[in-house]
Amino acid sequence: MSGKTLYDKLWEEHVVFTEDDGSSLIYIDRQLLHEVTSPQAFEGLRLAGRQVWNASRNLAVADHNVPTTERDKGIADSVSRLQVETLDKNCTEFGITEFTMTDHRQGIVHVIGPEQGATLPGMTVVCGDSHTSTHGASGALAFGIGTSEVEHVLATQCLVQKKAKNLLIQIDGQVGIGITAKDIVLAIIGTIGTAGGNGYTIEFAGAAIRALSMEGRMTVCNMAIEAGARAGLIAVDDVTIDYYRDRPYSPKGSDWFMAERMWQHLHSDDDAVFDKVVKIDASLIKPQVTWGTSPELVIAIDEKIPNPAQEADAVKQQSMVRALDYMGLKAGQAITDIAVDKVFIGSCTNSRIEDLRAAAAIAKGRKIASTIQLALVVPGSGLVKMQAEAEGLDKIFIHAGFEWREPGCSMCLAMNADRLAAGERCASTSNRNFEGRQGYGGRTHLVSPAMAAAAAIAGHFVDVRQF
Amino acid sequence: MQAFTQLTGLVAPLDRANVDTDAIIPKQFLKSIKRAGFGPYLFDEWRYLDHGEPDMDCTNRPINPDFVLNKAQYQQAEILLTRENFGCGSSREHAPWALADFGFRVIIAPSFADIFYNNCFKNGLLPIVLSTETVDQLFGELVDGYQLTVDLSSQKIITAAAASIHFELDENRKYRLLNGLDDIGLTLQQADEIRTYERQRAKIAPWLFVD
Numbered sequence: 001m002s003g004k005t006l007y008d009k010l011w012e013e014h015v016v017f018t019e020d021d022g023s024s025l026i027y028i029d030r031q032l033l034h035e036v037t038s039p040q041a042f043e044g045l046r047l048a049g050r051q052v053w054n055a056s057r058n059l060a061v062a063d064h065n066v067p068t069t070e071r072d073k074g075i076a077d078s079v080s081r082l083q084v085e086t087l088d089k090n091c092t093e094f095g096i097t098e099f100t101m102t103d104h105r106q107g108i109v110h111v112i113g114p115e116q117g118a119t120l121p122g123m124t125v126v127c128g129d130s131h132t133s134t135h136g137a138s139g140a141l142a143f144g145i146g147t148s149e150v151e152h153v154l155a156t157q158c159l160v161q162k163k164a165k166n167l168l169i170q171i172d173g174q175v176g177i178g179i180t181a182k183d184i185v186l187a188i189i190g191t192i193g194t195a196g197g198n199g200y201t202i203e204f205a206g207a208a209i210r211a212l213s214m215e216g217r218m219t220v221c222n223m224a225i226e227a228g229a230r231a232g233l234i235a236v237d238d239v240t241i242d243y244y245r246d247r248p249y250s251p252k253g254s255d256w257f258m259a260e261r262m263w264q265h266l267h268s269d270d271d272a273v274f275d276k277v278v279k280i281d282a283s284l285i286k287p288q289v290t291w292g293t294s295p296e297l298v299i300a301i302d303e304k305i306p307n308p309a310q311e312a313d314a315v316k317q318q319s320m321v322r323a324l325d326y327m328g329l330k331a332g333q334a335i336t337d338i339a340v341d342k343v344f345i346g347s348c349t350n351s352r353i354e355d356l357r358a359a360a361a362i363a364k365g366r367k368i369a370s371t372i373q374l375a376l377v378v379p380g381s382g383l384v385k386m387q388a389e390a391e392g393l394d395k396i397f398i399h400a401g402f403e404w405r406e407p408g409c410s411m412c413l414a415m416n417a418d419r420l421a422a423g424e425r426c427a428s429t430s431n432r433n434f435e436g437r438q439g440y441g442g443r444t445h446l447v448s449p450a451m452a453a454a455a456a457i458a459g460h461f462v463d464v465r466q467f
Numbered sequence: 468m469q470a471f472t473q474l475t476g477l478v479a480p481l482d483r484a485n486v487d488t489d490a491i492i493p494k495q496f497l498k499s500i501k502r503a504g505f506g507p508y509l510f511d512e513w514r515y516l517d518h519g520e521p522d523m524d525c526t527n528r529p530i531n532p533d534f535v536l537n538k539a540q541y542q543q544a545e546i547l548l549t550r551e552n553f554g555c556g557s558s559r560e561h562a563p564w565a566l567a568d569f570g571f572r573v574i575i576a577p578s579f580a581d582i583f584y585n586n587c588f589k590n591g592l593l594p595i596v597l598s599t600e601t602v603d604q605l606f607g608e609l610v611d612g613y614q615l616t617v618d619l620s621s622q623k624i625i626t627a628a629a630a631s632i633h634f635e636l637d638e639n640r641k642y643r644l645l646n647g648l649d650d651i652g653l654t655l656q657q658a659d660e661i662r663t664y665e666r667q668r669a670k671i672a673p674w675l676f677v678d
Contacts, residue, residue, distance in 0.1 A: 016664045017657055021638035025657060027664055029675050037559065039500035050651065053661075056678040065498065079498040079521050086500050123675070130558040130582055144582050146560035147502075148589035148650070156654040158661055162637060164581075194485055195552035198578055228555065230581045251674030259674055294485050294555075315484045315550055322483075413494050422518075434489040434556060440518045 003269025005166045006233050007201040010141040010266075014124045016158060023162045029123035031153045032109045033060035033096065035087040036415070037128025041151035042090040052094045053157040059118050060091050060098040063108045064415045068378050068405035071102060080416065094154075107381020107407040110134040110348035114218065115381055117247025121236045121263040126153055131348045131431065133224040137217035138244070139236040139266035141201075144225065165275040167200035167229065168268075171208035173282040178465040180358065181216035182350060182429065182448035184208060185223040186288035190298040192278055197229030200276065203268060204234050208282035214243040215354040222349045223431050226295040235267035287464055289335050290433045290446040292323030297433075298446070299335065301463045307331035326435055327443050328423070335461050338445070341424040343368070343375040343456040344438070345402075345449050347412035350429035351380030353387050355449040359429075360393040362453035362467060368401035369459030375402040376418060378410040402456065414439045427455035469591025470647030474572050475616040476545030480609050481535055486549060487556035488583065492565040496521055505561055506568030510536060536569075540611045546573040548605055553594075554583025563590045573617050575624075577602050588640050591647070593619060595634045619645055 004012075017025040038060070045052070052058070065080035067073075075081040084101065091098040099106045105116065110131050113119035119135040125142035126132060128150040135142035149159055169188055188204075189196075202224050209220065217234045224232025234240075241260055244250045251259040286300035297320070299306070308320035308331065324331065329338070345351070345359050356379060368375050377397045379385035385407055388394055394404045411418040412430035414437070420426055422441025429452050430437075433444040447455065450464045457467075496508045498521055507525040512518075514537060516529040530537045536544070547566070553576040554562060563586045566574065572592060577599040579587075587594045595617070597605075605615075608626065616625040619641060624632040643650065654661075669676040 017660050019639055023637060023639040025654060025660070027661070027668070036497050040502045040560075043500070043502070048651070077498075083498050083500055120674075122672070128558055128560075130556065132558075144558035146558055146563075146582065146586035146589060148560060148586065152651050152654065155651045156658075156661065157665075158654055158657075160639070160650065160654065162639075194555055195578055195580075198552065198581060225582075228552065228580065251677075255674040255677070259672070262672065294487075318482075319484050413489075415494050415497065432487075432489070432556060434487045436493055436512045437489050440493075440512065 002273045003271040005268040005272040005274060006139065006203055006235055006266060007141065007166055010122065010124070011163055014141070023160055025158050026124060026161045027158055028126050028153050029057065030119055030125045031058045032113055032125070032127035032132070033058055033150070034064060034109050034129060035062045035083045036064045037147050038090065038150055039083065039086045040147045041154060042094065044151040045154060050155045052096070052154050055095040057157060058096045058154070060087060060096050061106055061109050061112055062087050062101055064409045064413065066101055066408040067416050068408050068410050068418055071406050104382040104386065107384065108348045108351060108409055110222065111351060111380030111384065114138060114214070115383055117244055117250035120244060120250065121240055121266050126159065130225045131222050133230065133232045134218050134222040134348055136221040136224065136231050136233040137214060138240055139233065139263065141231055141233070143230040164201045164230070165199055167197060167202045168274040168277045169202055169204050170277065170279045171204065171206040171282045172279060173207060174211060175208050175282045175285055178287065178450065179285050180448040180450060181212050181219035183285055183288045185220045186290065186295065186298050186446060187285045188280065189223065189227045189295045190288070191280060192227055194226060194294050194296045195228045197224060197227040200229050201231040201233060202227065202229040204232060209234060210237065213354055214239060215352040218352065219349055223295070226431055236263045287448065287451050289451065289461055291327065291329060291335065292320065293326055293433055293435050294319070294323070295433060295446060297323055301335055301461060303335060305329055305331055305333045305335070336463070337460065339371060339425070339460040340427045340455050341373050342420060342426045343372060343452050344411040344426055344428040344430060345376065345452050346378030346380070346410050347430035348380065349431045350449050351378060351384065353384050355429065356384070356388045356393050359449040359453040360396045362450050362457065362464065363400040363402065364396050366400055366457045368456045371459045372456055375456040376405055376411060377402050378405045379407050381407050411438050413437060427452045427461065468589060468647050468649060471572065471591050471593050471619055471644050473616070473618045474545060475614055476572065477541070477543055478546040478548050478609060478613050478615055479536060479541040479544035480606055481547055481549040482606065484550035485552045485555055488554060488559050488562040489556055491554065491562040492559065493519065495519070497559055497561055502564060503568060505565035509565040509569045510534070543570065545570055546575065546615055546617070547571050548602070548609065549574065549576045550602070551577045553579050555580040558582045560586045560589070563587045563592050567592050575602065575605065588644055589650070591644070593617065593644065595624070597632065597634060601632060
């Protein structure tokens with residue numbers, strides 16, 4: 001019998017019950033809640049007269065709608081305000097811990113989970129948010145769910161699931177200087193496409209993944225969903241264990257030693273068999289920039305925008321034509337010739353301390369170009385913000401002309417006041433370049449934090465390796 | 468949950484791949500704390516020429532005459548025929564809520580994003596995966612007034628020309644959708660098993676059960 005993959009192990013450890021057709025009742029160790037996808041779930045519980053199975057398995061925070069300026073003045077938009085107040089009210093009613101908007105631990109749900117040790121190796125983690133895949137960086141099985149399933153987990157601590165297939169993405173070798181986790185994951189999506197991981201759980205492995213910090217690993221797993229996979233995973237090693245030591249919700253005392261021992265097994269066996277394997281040579285990865293309206297429409301900074309006429313597949317060709325039209329770009333244009341109007345450094349993909357350090361290293365002693373209308377830095381959490389301020393990063397950004405904001409999802413999806421106007425072009429460290437994502441008619445180019453900072457300084461995309 | 472058994476309905480073609488959930492229902496509508504009322508804002512940025520906001524009355528908004536769902540012949544469509552990776556992007560269940568609220572009961576595509584696919588079943592919406600060739604063929608056959616009959620029990624689509632197309636589906640999902648079962652109620656019938664699991668797991672991983 002062949003060995004097990006990390007996903008196989010996590011799955012088996014959480015099966016409560018398996019039906020004849022292979023669908024299983026899976027136990028969920030941690031549910032994270034935010035204001036956008038939870039109100040209807042709580043309402044469903046109330047309508048059915050149901051209780052929460054175990055309130056302490058849940059942790060809530062408002063992040064999508066929160067303003068990134070003048071927090072103490074509350075939320076100006078009454079519809080957004082009602083949604084955040086509804087979360088507060090629901091958490092109080094059902095006894096769920098919430099980091100409210102003025103709590104210093106408040107932040108993006110996928111930043112605070114690991115930061116607090118609320119999502120740990122070996123756990124099953126869910127949230128009504130597709131970027132829950134982020135938490136797989138710790139060797140947890142973490143995936144996004146819809147609101148009906150949020151309600152299901154609140155009421156039963158379980159979900160009915162069918163096991164996905166195993167996909168191994170191995171990044172061999174080491175990346176060059178200036179190449180970050182974001183470039184790795186964008187290169188992966190460029191290789192396998194946004195549907196490449198449909199039906200799979202992806203395990204990211206190889207020397208280049210092992211060399212990443214926990215923050216970098218979270219960036220990679222965060223965008224597993226952009227490759228079509230609900231869950232991304234990275235095996236536990238010393239980097240993982242060191243990260244979780246002494247976090248507020250991490251196991252304490254003898255529990256910690258027990259956990260540490262148990263977590264050592266959270267890796268795929270040497271003889272594990274994957275349904276599909278994709279290998280990528282890390283040394284060939286260059287800084288990545290998306291040019292279209294799907295994350296798979298991505299190229300390296302030194303390339304030119306591809307010509308749809310050279311695409312054989314008619315459906316893909318049509319998508320490329322539409323994307324060029326929406327983005328206001330032409331085939332054959334050099335990426336470095338594209339000027340940007342706004343810059344956004346933040347989101348659950350790239351708002352952790354390492355991301356801010358990388359961007360600040362580029363911004364230090366420089367000024368943003370006069371053509372840049374707005375350059376935002378939005379830390380992922382209150383604690384990231386405090387850490388960055390302790391290191392003086394805020395001053396570097398402000399001196400360079402960036403705005404230093406309060407934590408939240410902000411311009412990643414523009415549910416709050418931070419957004420693009422129609423036709424505006426943004427260098428963004430977020431995860432989706434869909435039409436209208438950052439604001440109606442807005443044009444998004446996904447890049448790493450260093451590349452975004454460099455674009456802010458130059459006023460157009462530049463190769464951060466030559467900056 | 469709403470049951471789905473059989474439907475004969477008008478088919479609307481949405482000839483695009485990778486239709487994402489931001490396109491299906493833009494983020495500003497996610498501020499609602501309700502489950503209903505998303506239909507008028509389905510595909511808002513493609514359907515209207517102005518920028519939509521929550522609670523907007525859509526009856527007088529300028530519509531995009533080129534968008535397929537605005538064409539008179541598709542106003543009553545109940546089946547959406549589209550391309551690969553439909554519903555990619557976010558986990559927002561507002562996407563199937565909006566599709567169902569508009570009147571769709573079936574979506575046919577060569578592939579769906581996993582979370583979206585799963586969310587459909589919670590809302591009486593049947594996503595059907597067919598081969599790329601079969602989807603191509605249906606796009607080719609589609610004329611004004613084109614209808615399909617979808618029978619969940621026999622897992623068959625019957626075309627206007629009386630051709631029968633089989634589709635695959637998990638038994639468990641099919642059973643729940645056919646009967647419109649309450650998923651939570653079913654799981655709570657296993658409450659004893661869940662508690663047994665918790666007791667066993669607490670022995671090997673006690674830190675997971677510290678309140």
